[in-house]
Amino acid sequence: MIHIRNIHKSYTNGQNSLHVLKGIDLNIEAGEMISVMGPSGSGKSTLLNILGILDTHDEGEYKLDGIGISNLNERKAAHLRNRMLGFVFQSFNLISFKNAMENVALPLYYQKINRRKRNRIALEYLDRLGLKDWAHHLPSELSGGQKQRVAIARALITRPKVILADEPTGALDSVTSQEMMDLLTEINHTGITMIIVTHETDIARRTQKTIRIIDGMVQEILENEVRSKKPEGIKQVRTAIYEKVA
Amino acid sequence: MFELDKWQEIYSTIRKNKLRTFLTGFAVAWGIFMLIILLGSGNGLENGVLDQFQGGANNGIWISSGMTSKEFKGLKAGRLIQFNNEDYKVLKSTIRDHEYMSARMFMGNNITSYKKEYGSFYLSPCHPDYGNIKQVEMVQGRFLNKLDVDEFRKAAVIGEKVRSDLFKGNDTMAVGAYINVKGVLFRVVGVFKDFGRDDNEQRRIYIPVTTAQRVFSGQNVISQISFTTGEAPPEQVDVMVEQSRDLLARRHTFDTEDRQAVFIWNKSEDYRRFQGLFLGIRLFIWIVGIGTIIAGIVGVSNIMMISVKERTKEIGVRKAIGATPFSIISLILREAIVITGFAGYIGLVLGIGVLELISRNLPQIDFFRSPEANFSIAVGATLLLIVAGTLAGIFPARKAAMIKPIEALRDE
Numbered sequence: 001m002i003h004i005r006n007i008h009k010s011y012t013n014g015q016n017s018l019h020v021l022k023g024i025d026l027n028i029e030a031g032e033m034i035s036v037m038g039p040s041g042s043g044k045s046t047l048l049n050i051l052g053i054l055d056t057h058d059e060g061e062y063k064l065d066g067i068g069i070s071n072l073n074e075r076k077a078a079h080l081r082n083r084m085l086g087f088v089f090q091s092f093n094l095i096s097f098k099n100a101m102e103n104v105a106l107p108l109y110y111q112k113i114n115r116r117k118r119n120r121i122a123l124e125y126l127d128r129l130g131l132k133d134w135a136h137h138l139p140s141e142l143s144g145g146q147k148q149r150v151a152i153a154r155a156l157i158t159r160p161k162v163i164l165a166d167e168p169t170g171a172l173d174s175v176t177s178q179e180m181m182d183l184l185t186e187i188n189h190t191g192i193t194m195i196i197v198t199h200e201t202d203i204a205r206r207t208q209k210t211i212r213i214i215d216g217m218v219q220e221i222l223e224n225e226v227r228s229k230k231p232e233g234i235k236q237v238r239t240a241i242y243e244k245v246a
Numbered sequence: 247m248f249e250l251d252k253w254q255e256i257y258s259t260i261r262k263n264k265l266r267t268f269l270t271g272f273a274v275a276w277g278i279f280m281l282i283i284l285l286g287s288g289n290g291l292e293n294g295v296l297d298q299f300q301g302g303a304n305n306g307i308w309i310s311s312g313m314t315s316k317e318f319k320g321l322k323a324g325r326l327i328q329f330n331n332e333d334y335k336v337l338k339s340t341i342r343d344h345e346y347m348s349a350r351m352f353m354g355n356n357i358t359s360y361k362k363e364y365g366s367f368y369l370s371p372c373h374p375d376y377g378n379i380k381q382v383e384m385v386q387g388r389f390l391n392k393l394d395v396d397e398f399r400k401a402a403v404i405g406e407k408v409r410s411d412l413f414k415g416n417d418t419m420a421v422g423a424y425i426n427v428k429g430v431l432f433r434v435v436g437v438f439k440d441f442g443r444d445d446n447e448q449r450r451i452y453i454p455v456t457t458a459q460r461v462f463s464g465q466n467v468i469s470q471i472s473f474t475t476g477e478a479p480p481e482q483v484d485v486m487v488e489q490s491r492d493l494l495a496r497r498h499t500f501d502t503e504d505r506q507a508v509f510i511w512n513k514s515e516d517y518r519r520f521q522g523l524f525l526g527i528r529l530f531i532w533i534v535g536i537g538t539i540i541a542g543i544v545g546v547s548n549i550m551m552i553s554v555k556e557r558t559k560e561i562g563v564r565k566a567i568g569a570t571p572f573s574i575i576s577l578i579l580r581e582a583i584v585i586t587g588f589a590g591y592i593g594l595v596l597g598i599g600v601l602e603l604i605s606r607n608l609p610q611i612d613f614f615r616s617p618e619a620n621f622s623i624a625v626g627a628t629l630l631l632i633v634a635g636t637l638a639g640i641f642p643a644r645k646a647a648m649i650k651p652i653e654a655l656r657d658e
Contacts, residue, residue, distance in 0.1 A: 054566060054651045075570045082568020093563045093655060097262035110568040115254065154567065 001162060001193045002028040002051060007060035009046055020046045022216040023060070030065075030161070033185065033194040035204040038213035045166065047213065048197050052085055052164045053077045065161055082110050086155025086192075088184075090167035092147040094139040094154075100126060101135040104153045111158065125153040129183070145176040152183065162193040169203055181206045256581050263553070270549045271589030274634070277542035278590045278627060281535030282597025282619050288531045290605075290617030292524045297615055299517060302442065303381050305345075305483070308472045308511045309490055315506035319499055327498050327507050331459075331466040334373075337473070340493055341486050345476035348373035349455050349468040358451065359426045360412040367408050368450045369427060371458030377403075379472050380440065387421040387436030394435070395454040400461070402432035407448040409437050427451065430461050480518060487512055539630065543586070543638045550582055550642035554649075561646050562654020571647040578646045582639025583632065590631035594624065 009021040020043045028034055038044040049055035050062065053069060062069040064084060072080070087093075094103045101122045108118035126135050129149045139147055148168060155163050165184065169177035181203060188194040196207060204210045210222040260267050311327040334349040341347070353369040377389035385406065394401040402425060404412075409420045417437075424431045432453060440447040459466060471490075475483045487510055491502055500507040554561070561574055598619050605616050 049652045052566070054655075075572065078565060078568050078570040081566060087566050089655060093559065093566075095560050095563060097258065102258075106564070107567040109255070110564075110570075110573065158568075 001030040001065055003063040005061040007057045009057050020216050024218055028193060030193055031191050033188040033207045035207040035210045036197045036213060037199060037204050037210055042213045043216040044197050044213050048164055048166055052087060053081050082107060082158060084161050086160035086163040088151050088155050088163060088165035088168045090170035092151045094147055094150055096139055099136050099138055100131060100150045103150055104157055107154060107158045121157060125157055129153050144172050148172060148180055165196045167198055168196060256584055259581060266549060267585055270546050271585050273545035274542040274586045275589040275593035277539035278593030279597045280538045282594060283600060284531040284535050285623050286601040286617040286619045288527050290614050293616050294614040295520055303379055303474045304517045305475045305514045306379050306472060307487060308470060310470045310509045312506050312509050314500045314504055316501045316504045318501040321499060329468045329471060331468060333494060333497060334468060334471055336493060337471055337490060341489055343478055344473040346375035346378040347473035348376035348379055350470040351455060351458055352469040356428050360423060363412045363414060365411040370450050371453050371455040373455055379474055382438040382440050385437050385439050389436055390452060390454055395456050398457045398460050399454060400432045400457055401435045401454060403436040403438055403452045404434055405448040405450045406437060406439050408451060475514060483514055539634055543634045546582055546586055546638035547641055550639060554642045554646045558649055558654045561649045562651040565651040566655060575643040575647045578643035579639040583635030586635035586638055587631050594627055
């Protein structure tokens, strides 16, 4: 799904040049669930931005589902982000003046799907994530876990091939964090490739592989023993989503 | 893509910031309101002044005789100049580019009667062309014609006030009736209406100049010669004026520099001068009005700028989930146009409302009448608003489009 070769990225700030990524090679197959770990400044967020086509790389090759990603214009990049990728952020990044349903529906607005249809689809997704009753609430009226589930619904609504999650549990308590990981795992089981940036070992251990980045280079790739514990309630959600995507 | 969708997207963002939107819109509404009031007042002034020009062709030239004030060729100053029929004929054949020309006699107010009704009316012998020079409108019958003049007919054309005084409501009887003017019976051939501001211009009786000379004065003396210049450009009109003056100076032996010997009123010159004045006023008003609107635009632009800054994160999110730069520009630009357009429209309606109110309750005063904003002003203002909205949105929209999602989404 994701193939990168010898990716380099530097940031120039005045006369100082900061070499952030120093030749990264990575292969992520379709349906994998990967975590990326590393200390602050290691370049893991930069890597995620490049994978998410939010930023460009200076050197090297990036192929997303067979499509070469380099020197794309903004319109093309926006289009690919919309069709192929879903984002989940630490601070949720919901639009504060739109209710849960409108937030979830927003990516479909950029696919030029009409309002009635996209709101209906958004409601289906919220329903599956157990948030149907909260559909007309503003983000400020939701708890952290609920907000993140709305964000996940928003990432899922375009049926992306890859979900990129940047510290998805960073703003959540440990119980909610585990629930969130359950949910992301279930989504991964529907065939969506999942890349999670985290600095919590607890979270990383729940993915199949952990990529450790230090100083702009891949230091090691660990195979994790994935826990099999799955609560009953989540299973239903998984089945529902699976059916939808299949 | 259903267009309504985009407007709903804009509506939802505007609704989020009611007060801010209101304050922004207010500046624009105020600008347009002021522009409309200014333009309307300008029109009022113009209408009022042009009203003073009513009654008489705007391209008319009136030549009256006076008294010499300079010695010339051994002749003393203080000599009375009197025009005669020959002057009229010579002028008529010399000033070839004239449109209408007429001689006139001033015979003052005279007791005129019809049966038992009497009145004192101004008697003004003239040629048939005078109707066109004075621009009277016939309400009954006709004006004087060539036959009346050639055959010394005792024909009279009377003003509406003359008719109402002499015929007391029997308007239909006027044409064809014989009225007694200074003891001579004249047949009424027509009734006119004069748009001049002076009521007395409706209290006139026009008769053929030839008839008047024969039955009243027994001389060939005339008091005034007037003509219109047609479509002649200003320079040519000036030439006509000079030609007339030279001709009369030669015929009556006075210095062409002697401005007391004949008085020439060139109405088109006055008219032109006022046209220039109005042009100046209009220009001034547009400059002031557009200045006010620019202040509004800068306000909108400024607030949109702040709004874009505040919404950096939101715009970053939109871009991350697939908004193209164009869709962001269109979002911000539309928002600016909606705010300026809507607010401007309110200003426009209020401005026109206030003008209408003033126009209705304004007492009759000279030089100011019916201030109004006409259709072309409304269309102009609407176009201005769209342009203004676009201008107000351009910079914020560009700024928004340049927002990088990674910077916008960076967690602090």
